[in-house]
Amino acid sequence: MRKYVILFVLALLSSPLWAQTEENDSLPWPLNVQNRLDSLVSLPMLQTTQLGLMVYDLTADSVLYRYHERQTLRPASTMKLLTAITAIDLLGGSYRFRTSLAYLGTVDDGVLQGDIYCVGGFDPRFNHDDMLAFVESLQSLGVDTLRGTIVADKTMTGSDRLGEGWCWDDDNPVLSPLLISRKDCFVERFVEELQKAGIVVESDLIEGDTPSDARIICTRYHGLDEILVRMMKDSDNLYAESVFFQIAAATGNRPAKARHASAVIKQLISRLGLNPQNYRIADGSGLSLYNYLSVELEVRLLRYAYHQAQVWEFLFPTLPVAGESGTLSKRMRNTAAAGNVCAKTGTLSGISSLAGYCTSDNGHQLCFAIINQGVLRNSQGKNFQDLVCLALCEP
Numbered sequence: 564m565r566k567y568v569i570l571f572v573l574a575l576l577s578s579p580l581w582a583q584t585e586e587n588d589s590l591p592w593p594l595n596v597q598n599r600l601d602s603l604v605s606l607p608m609l610q611t612t613q614l615g616l617m618v619y620d621l622t623a624d625s626v627l628y629r630y631h632e633r634q635t636l637r638p639a640s641t642m643k644l645l646t647a648i649t650a651i652d653l654l655g656g657s658y659r660f661r662t663s664l665a666y667l668g669t670v671d672d673g674v675l676q677g678d679i680y681c682v683g684g685f686d687p688r689f690n691h692d693d694m695l696a697f698v699e700s701l702q703s704l705g706v707d708t709l710r711g712t713i714v715a716d717k718t719m720t721g722s723d724r725l726g727e728g729w730c731w732d733d734d735n736p737v738l739s740p741l742l743i744s745r746k747d748c749f750v751e752r753f754v755e756e757l758q759k760a761g762i763v764v765e766s767d768l769i770e771g772d773t774p775s776d777a778r779i780i781c782t783r784y785h786g787l788d789e790i791l792v793r794m795m796k797d798s799d800n801l802y803a804e805s806v807f808f809q810i811a812a813a814t815g816n817r818p819a820k821a822r823h824a825s826a827v828i829k830q831l832i833s834r835l836g837l838n839p840q841n842y843r844i845a846d847g848s849g850l851s852l853y854n855y856l857s858v859e860l861e862v863r864l865l866r867y868a869y870h871q872a873q874v875w876e877f878l879f880p881t882l883p884v885a886g887e888s889g890t891l892s893k894r895m896r897n898t899a900a901a902g903n904v905c906a907k908t909g910t911l912s913g914i915s916s917l918a919g920y921c922t923s924d925n926g927h928q929l930c931f932a933i934i935n936q937g938v939l940r941n942s943q944g945k946n947f948q949d950l951v952c953l954a955l956c957e958p
Contacts, residue, residue: 592925593620593627599954600628603947612937614947615858618955621869621920622927632859635842636934639909640798641861641916642849647791647878648868649828650806653813656877658787660686660809662741664697665777673707679766680773681749682716683741685812686785687805690744693783698756700781708763714771715750717741720808721818726846728853735850736801740808745801788877795881795907796889800848807847821846835863849909861918861932869920869930882906882919885952895949899924899956906931906952913937915944917952924958931955 590598596618604614617632619625650658661684668677681697701709719740724747729735739747746752750768757764787806794802810827811819824847829839837860845851868874883889886901890908895901906919918932933951935944 592923592927596923596954597628600630600951603950603954604630606947608938608943608947612935612943614936615932615934616951617858617862618929618931618951619862619866620927620929621866622929627929629859632862633841633857635855635857636936637852637911637914638849638854638856638861638934639911639914639916640800640803640849641907641909641918641932641934642844642847642854642856643794643798643803644861644907644918645828645844645856645864646803646807646810646824646847647795647881648864648874649824649831650787650810651791651868651874651877652831652871653810653827654787656788656873658809659784660684660688660787660790660805661782661784662686662689662693663779663782664700665773665779667774667777668711670704670706673705674710675701675704675706675708676710678712678714678777679709680714680716680777681741681753682773683719683739683749685719685740685742685805685808686783687742687745687799687801688785688789689742689783694743694752694756696783697753697781698760698762701757701762702760704780706762708765709757710765711767713750713754713764713766713768714773715741715769716773717770718772718817719812719819721820726804726848726851727821728845728851730850730852733850736804736848738804738808791877791881796883798890798908800850803848804846810847831864831867832860835867837863849911852911856934858918858932858934862930865918865920865930865932869928879905879920883908894945895952898949898953899958900949900952903956904952909934910941913939913941915941915948917945917948921952921955923955929955 615634616630618628620627663682665680737747741749743749743752793799807824811824814823816823825844832839843855845853882905883891885891885895885904904921909916916934933948938944
């Protein structure tokens with residue numbers, strides 16, 4: 564596979580389509596770049612595959628290039644851009660995910676006679692240290708024995724544990740709002756840690772809702788900014804779905820469902836001047852085969868984020884950087900795009916995508932979106948996208 568990739572790139576770079584002639588060198592910058600991109604969209608691979616490509620000059624405030632920009636295609640993980648931008652815009656960068664411990668009952672001579680509630684807020688970062696904080700909060704009340712019921716409150720979301728349109732044989736995350744170290748075994752782990760701490764557990768384990776008069780004794784928080792870094796840099800699907808369901812929950816619906824988050828995203832699309840009915844939004848990660856977007860939509864969202872300081876501040880640092888970090892760390896090394904292109908990648912079977920920002924040789928800030936669909940080898944799409952980035956960044 565590595566040999567194939569190298570030969571593919573070398574063949575393209577050395578072909579007459581890509582070679583810069585003296586005539587091209589004398590062209591104004593926009594025409595030079597457009598000629599390069601025209602050469603790329605004439606490659607034989609596009610006779611058997613689909614492409615959506617759009618480049619926008621943020622400095623000049625104008626379209627630099629477009630090719631099938633309104634064709635609806637599956638975005639793969641560039642879907643996470645929509646989720647991230649909507650979440651920051653709606654919730655704010657200081658938003659925090661929370662998981663709480665509450666109880667009803669009395670504590671007498673070290674015995675808590677009553678019910679304990681573990682309240683899930685779909686925080687994918689809740690870990691062993693957070694669980695120990697729960698245990699310590701009970702110890703601080705002087706509790707050495709639990710009698711009653713331990714309730715797993717997963718009512719933030721519905722009972723579906725997989726997303727609409729997810730493939731059964733993918734490595735799918737579990738859509739549970741009550742997680743410990745990414746796993747849906749919260750109460751069992753809670754009981755284990757209680758027993759390790761010397762607390763006697765004489766309680767039944769059930770799922771249910773938390774009464775409004777239950778007293779919260781511990782809440783653990785993780786910020787949206789922490790979640791976004793892993794979601795975008797590493798393309799973490801669980802983190803993306805957790806953000807998606809924060810958007811859904813912010814509507815006030817309980818249980819929060821995917822359609823509630825989709826409606827919010829479509830409201831933003833409408834504000835951007837596009838028709839939300841032209842797109843399909845099934846999840847927040849891009850795993851679903853039911854997602855359909857266009858590169859025009861992705862570019863419009865990237866433009867919006869660029870001009871909204873409160874969004875840009877939290878979005879841009881989370882993007883993978885070519886040749887340096889995240890899912891782009893091994894791509895475009897030792898080229899003009901390295902350390903320059905900051906973009907979200909996307910990969911599903913037959914789909915490869917890339918959308919983000921770069922700076923051209925003349926100092927103009929650009930945003931772009933590329934979706935290759937129907938590629939039998941995802942390396943074909945990635946190589947094509949890398950060449951587009953070189954066309955935008957090289958002199």
